[in-house]
Amino acid sequence: MMNVLWLKALSCGGDTFSFLNAEQPDIITGFKMLKLNLLWHPSLSADMGDEIFGLFTEILNGKIPLDILIVEGSVPLGPKNSGKYFIWNDKPFKDWLENLAKVCKYLIALGTCASFGGIPAAGSNPTEATGLQFLRNQKGGFLGAKYTSKSGLPVINIPGCPAHPDWLMETLGMITFGKLSLKDLDEYQRPKEFYNHLSHHGCPRNEYYEFKASALEFGQQGCLFEHLGCKGTVCFSDCNIRLWLGRTGSCVRGGFPCIACTSPDFPDGSVPFFETKKIADIPVTLPKDVPKAWYIGISTLAKAATPERVKKNAISFKRID
Numbered sequence: 001m002m003n004v005l006w007l008k009a010l011s012c013g014g015d016t017f018s019f020l021n022a023e024q025p026d027i028i029t030g031f032k033m034l035k036l037n038l039l040w041h042p043s044l045s046a047d048m049g050d051e052i053f054g055l056f057t058e059i060l061n062g063k064i065p066l067d068i069l070i071v072e073g074s075v076p077l078g079p080k081n082s083g084k085y086f087i088w089n090d091k092p093f094k095d096w097l098e099n100l101a102k103v104c105k106y107l108i109a110l111g112t113c114a115s116f117g118g119i120p121a122a123g124s125n126p127t128e129a130t131g132l133q134f135l136r137n138q139k140g141g142f143l144g145a146k147y148t149s150k151s152g153l154p155v156i157n158i159p160g161c162p163a164h165p166d167w168l169m170e171t172l173g174m175i176t177f178g179k180l181s182l183k184d185l186d187e188y189q190r191p192k193e194f195y196n197h198l199s200h201h202g203c204p205r206n207e208y209y210e211f212k213a214s215a216l217e218f219g220q221q222g223c224l225f226e227h228l229g230c231k232g233t234v235c236f237s238d239c240n241i242r243l244w245l246g247r248t249g250s251c252v253r254g255g256f257p258c259i260a261c262t263s264p265d266f267p268d269g270s271v272p273f274f275e276t277k278k279i280a281d282i283p284v285t286l287p288k289d290v291p292k293a294w295y296i297g298i299s300t301l302a303k304a305a306t307p308e309r310v311k312k313n314a315i316s317f318k319r320i321d
C-alpha cells in the first residue's frame with residue numbers, strides 16, 4: 001500500500017474536478033487497483049484543523065511514510081518571500097510544503113499552476129507565485145533546480161489547465177509498478193507518455209489545416225490556426241488522441257482553439273487566445289514540426305490546390321458535403 005497526500009495551494013481546484021471525472025478507471029477503482037491509500041485531500045476528506053496538522057506532524061516525524069505527495073496550484077512566496085499570503089495553522093504554506101517535500105518518495109505537481117506557476121504567476125505576479133520546480137520555462141521554482149524527492153526523481157510535472165484525469169492516474173500507475181524513471185520525463189519533467197504529441201495530432205480539422213482552409217468565425221468547420229488563435233501545432237499534449245469526457249471531446253472538437261494550456265509559458269505566452277498574431281499575414285507561431293520556409297511554400301501551394309468541397313466546408317457552420 002502506498003500513502004498519498006494531496007495539497008492545494010493557489011488553485012481554482014480544477015485539477016481535482018478533472019480527476020473526479022476519471023472513468024477508465026474511476027478514482028475509487030483506480031486507487032484500489034493501484035493499492036493507494038489517500039491520507040488526506042482538501043476537498044474530499046472530512047478531517048479538518050488539528051486532525052490534519054497532527055497527520056502532517058506524524059509524517060514529518062517519520063511515523064507515517066509519505067509515498068506520493070500531489071500538489072495542485074502554485075506556491076505564493078509573497079510578500080517579500082515571507083509566504084505570508086497563505087498562512088496555514090500559523091505557518092506559511094510554503095514551509096509545510098518544503099518540509100513535506102523533503103520526506104516524500106515522489107512529488108507530483110498537478111496542473112500548470114503547480115508545474116510552472118500558471119495563472120497566479122501571470123502578468124505582474126502580485127503574490128510572487130511559482131511552480132514547484134519551474135517558474136514558467138525557467139528551472140528552479142520553489143524547490144530549486146537540484147531538488148529530488150527520495151526516489152531520486154525531480155518533481156514530476158503534469159501540466160494542463162486542468163490536467164486530464166488519465167495523465168495523473170497513469171502516472172500513479174507507472175509509479176506503483178516501478179515504471180517511471182528520469183528517461184521517461186521530457187525537458188520540462190513531464191511524462192513523455194502524454195506530452196510527446198502535439199495537441200494538433202488527431203484533430204478532426206487536420207484536412208482543413210493541410211489545405212490551409214481556415215475558419216473565419218467561431219462555429220465554422222475550418223482550421224482555427226490561421227485566424228482564430230489555435231496553438232495546437234506548438235502545444236504538447238495528447239488531447240486529440242486520448243480525448244476528454246467519455247473519450248468524446250477536446251477543445252478543438254468543441255470549436256474552441258487550443259490555447260496551449262500545458263505549455264510552461266501559459267497563460268501569458270498564449271495571449272491573445274482567440275486571434276492569430278501575424279507579421280505580413282504570416283502567423284508568428286508556426287508549427288514546431290515543420291521548418292518555417294517549408295511551411296510558407298507548402299501553404300501557398302496547398303491553398304491553390306484546395307478542393308471546392310473543403311473550401312466551402314471551412315467557412316460553413318455545418319458540413320455541406
Ligand code: SF4
Pocket residue numbers: 199200201203204205206209222223224225230231232233252258
Ligand atoms: S484547429 Fe488547431 S489543432 Fe486543429 S488542425 Fe487546426 S491548428 Fe491543428
Ligand code: SF4
Pocket residue numbers: 160161199235236237239250251252257258259260261262
Ligand atoms: S487542447 Fe490545448 S488548450 Fe485544450 S486541454 Fe489540450 S492542451 Fe489544453
